[in-house]
Amino acid sequence: MAHETLIGLVSQYSPSGLEQKAAEWLTERMQSLGYSHSFIDGAGNAVGIMGDGPRQVVLLGHIDTVPGNIPVKVNEGVLFGRGAVDAKGPLACFTDAVSQLGEVEGWQFVVIGAVDEERNSCGARFAVTKYRPEFTVIGEPNHWNRVALGYKGVAWSEITVRRSQTHSAGILRTASEALVKTWLAVQEFAGKYNQDKPRVFDQILLTLRGLQSGEDDFWQWATLQLDTRLPPGISPEEWYTWLKEVCGDAEVERKGFAVPAHVCDKNTPLVRAFLSSIRAQGGTPAFVYKTGTADLNTVMPTWQCPALVYGPGDSTLDHTLDEQVSLEEYEQAVQVLVGALTKLSA
Known part of the structure; x- marks a missing residue:
């Protein structure tokens, strides 16, 4: 079924501290999508790995949400539910895009659904000690045609x-x-x-x-x-x-x-790959700098590699009763990510 990853993941209610069932669902979904392997790590993060090459890209999303269970429904091409925006939409996008990309010789793609981002980022603090990526993409909603380069x-x-x-x-x-x-x-x-x-x-x-x-x-x-x-x-x-x-x-x-705040470098192969892929999908790319804080701030002091933040959805709907994401925008974001990772790993 189209959008099965997105709808299925949003259907797993997982406020911070109660992420286990969602993590189990996502790792099983990753396995069914052909990931090399998937597992739940020592912090409770859902992890999927595609490929075993020496060059590593980490796509770090978060699987927890704020409390407040919103009935999941699809109405006229729009998915409603807690986490549809913040930030299961971006995490599902990562999962589907890497599945479509498949294994690429010389590369390893690691998708992480981190726990506890809405509280103390325990999941990201655990993950930062386990990986040393060459490039990092953080999953937060900023619309399909924009990339975020800074968080306070x-x-x-x-x-x-x-x-x-x-x-x-x-x-x-x-x-x-x-x-x-x-x-x-x-x-x-x-x-x-x-x-x-x-x-x-x-x-x-x-x-x-x-x-x-x-x-x-x-x-x-x-x-x-x-x-x-x-x-x-x-x-x-x-x-x-x-x-x-x-x-x-x-x-x-x-x-x-x-x-501390973190600002990503604009002039990197990662940023150029995303800008090119957004244009290829018919979009006009734009940069945004956010007043919030994300797992970007937690991991980048250690990883210190080219990074950006990407994901479908309207961040003004974060934490609200009206969380929703357009299925069309979601699919556009998946294709942008596939194109960007293809260009990056060429």
């Missing part, structure tokens, strides 16, 4: 203000009031940094993820959770140093895994 870095933190108990009619600030002042100071700092940077990709982007407060007999406290998207040129270490200075006596605690 990310640093999560928790900021806490503590104050001794005070009467509500007193003149001293409560912990909650002090935390608000701290948050405004962080916003002001980012605003000053951003004021001469018109491109959003080059700005510090702050997202307030949560607020909590509490007290006991002698103390009160207030905490906020902060998600910071970092532009090129600001490392997570530098950001945490600045944040502690801005926050004064507030406690700043790092959370999760911070990664």
